[in-house]
Amino acid sequence: MTAEKRALLLVGSPRGIGHSTSDRLGSIVLDALKSRDVDTEKLHVHAAMDSPTALESALAAIGAADTVILSLPLYVDSFPAPVIAFLERIVQQRIGAGRARVFVIIQCGFPEKEQNATALAIAERFAAEAGWSWLGGVGLGAAEWQHKDVALALAPLAEAIANGTAVPQPVLRRAMPAWLYRFGGNVMWRLAARKHHATRSLRARPYDS
Amino acid sequence: MDALVLDGSRGAECRDALAALHRALAEAGYTTEVIPLRERTIAPCRGCFGCWVKTAGECVIDDEGRQVARAIARCDLLVYLTPVTFGGVSFELKKVLDRMIPNISPFFARVRGETHHQRRYRKTPRVIGLGILSQPDREAERVFKTLVERNGLNLRTPCTAAAVVTPESDLGATASALVKAVA
Numbered sequence: 110m111t112a113e114k115r116a117l118l119l120v121g122s123p124r125g126i127g128h129s130t131s132d133r134l135g136s137i138v139l140d141a142l143k144s145r146d147v148d149t150e151k152l153h154v155h156a157a158m159d160s161p162t163a164l165e166s167a168l169a170a171i172g173a174a175d176t177v178i179l180s181l182p183l184y185v186d187s188f189p190a191p192v193i194a195f196l197e198r199i200v201q202q203r204i205g206a207g208r209a210r211v212f213v214i215i216q217c218g219f220p221e222k223e224q225n226a227t228a229l230a231i232a233e234r235f236a237a238e239a240g241w242s243w244l245g246g247v248g249l250g251a252a253e254w255q256h257k258d259v260a261l262a263l264a265p266l267a268e269a270i271a272n273g274t275a276v277p278q279p280v281l282r283r284a285m286p287a288w289l290y291r292f293g294g295n296v297m298w299r300l301a302a303r304k305h306h307a308t309r310s311l312r313a314r315p316y317d318s
Numbered sequence: 319m320d321a322l323v324l325d326g327s328r329g330a331e332c333r334d335a336l337a338a339l340h341r342a343l344a345e346a347g348y349t350t351e352v353i354p355l356r357e358r359t360i361a362p363c364r365g366c367f368g369c370w371v372k373t374a375g376e377c378v379i380d381d382e383g384r385q386v387a388r389a390i391a392r393c394d395l396l397v398y399l400t401p402v403t404f405g406g407v408s409f410e411l412k413k414v415l416d417r418m419i420p421n422i423s424p425f426f427a428r429v430r431g432e433t434h435h436q437r438r439y440r441k442t443p444r445v446i447g448l449g450i451l452s453q454p455d456r457e458a459e460r461v462f463k464t465l466v467e468r469n470g471l472n473l474r475t476p477c478t479a480a481a482v483v484t485p486e487s488d489l490g491a492t493a494s495a496l497v498k499a500v501a
């Protein structure tokens with residue numbers, strides 16, 4: 110009997126599966142693994158933290174996987190809070206210890222991918238404490254605005270992930286120059302405010318004493 | 319001067335450090351408020367950006383997270399007190415930090431050559447990070463200090479100071495040094 114390979118994508122964005130950049134990027138890698146005959150499954154971390162039964166089945170799914178892909182948005186230089194709580198449970202219960210391998214994708218709003226460095230270091234500390242082997246991590250900037258390039262860069266990483274070897278850094282150019290991002294982004298916030306019928310000026314200071 | 323201590327502990331693991339901070343802050347003339355976050359019902363951020371484009375400056379979730387964000391906007395010194403978790407902050411503290419983005423502006427700025435956000439308020443608090451570790455861990459300490467410094471850039475604070483303590487550390491001296499560093 111040949112042991113089947115199982116990969117699990119953990120989506121660590123509150124926007125969840127089908128609605129987040131984290132899901133879109135993680136799915137590029139997951140789909141590439143699927144086409145290499147790896148069994149794949151997806152889980153939303155925030156949904157798992159919503160109830161004890163959801164958490165239990167999520168932890169069981171991780172226990173059954175040999176490869177975990179954690180894909181999340183950068184939140185204040187780190188992980189969204191529920192992801193921290195979830196990873197702490199994995200460590201406490203020794204889920205996948207000495208067996209699971211992890212690859213991490215962190216993407217941030219700002220165009221500079223280097224801004225993910227602290228969060229990638231946190232992810233690597235988690236892997237060490239969980240006893241998971243670290244396949245590597247990739248940080249992306251302004252990935253919300255990059256589609257084709259990112260897909261072309263991430264999909265080939267599946268080979269190393271499937272083989273359980275260190276994943277090379279993908280070659281990716283910046284989504285756009287930082288000045289253009291800042292200029293376009295400022296325009297975009299104003300348009301979004303109009304669309305949402307903002308109740309106040311975007312520069313309001315409701316907590317001024 | 320008002321100091322706000324966000325206590326991100328799950329139990330009593332930060333108790334002695336909190337007492338040392340209290341003393342150091344009082345000596346430096348601060349009036350201190352401590353928020354034990356584990357006792358507060360604060361939902362996680364939904365990532366909707368409503369706090370920037372709908373109800374600017376306020377989270378769309380109406381719970382105690384709003385009161386904490388208000389207290390953060392008004393204090394002079396913000397203190398993170400937290401068990402170091404994978405080199406970062408605890409879930410309890412992070413649930414509040416994620417809900418703090420209403421306090422900054424959506425509009426972008428260039429800070430030290432990187433993209434960040436403009437300030438929303440004229441004044442932003444100075445930030446101290448005090449992390450608790452059960453045993454020395456160089457790498458966790460390095461990551462924690464970097465995280466506090468990087469948060470300072472995003473919050474556009476005038477200055478930050480961070481330290482990590484273990485059961486062997488001199489808590490009084492560390493707390494005083496931190497408070498002095500942001501004076």
Ligand SMILES: Cc1cc2nc3c(=O)[nH]c(=O)nc-3n(C[C@H](O)[C@H](O)[C@H](O)COP(=O)(O)O)c2cc1C
Nearest residue numbers: 122129130131182183184185186217218219365416
């Ligand atoms: C609470 C919060 C904090 C954030 N913090 C950062 C940050 O520190 N740096 C950054 O570049 N982007 C930050 N972002 C932006 C997100 O990382 C970015 O929008 C990301 O693409 C969202 O991915 P998702 O669709 O998977 O949720 C933050 C967003 C939110 C809602």
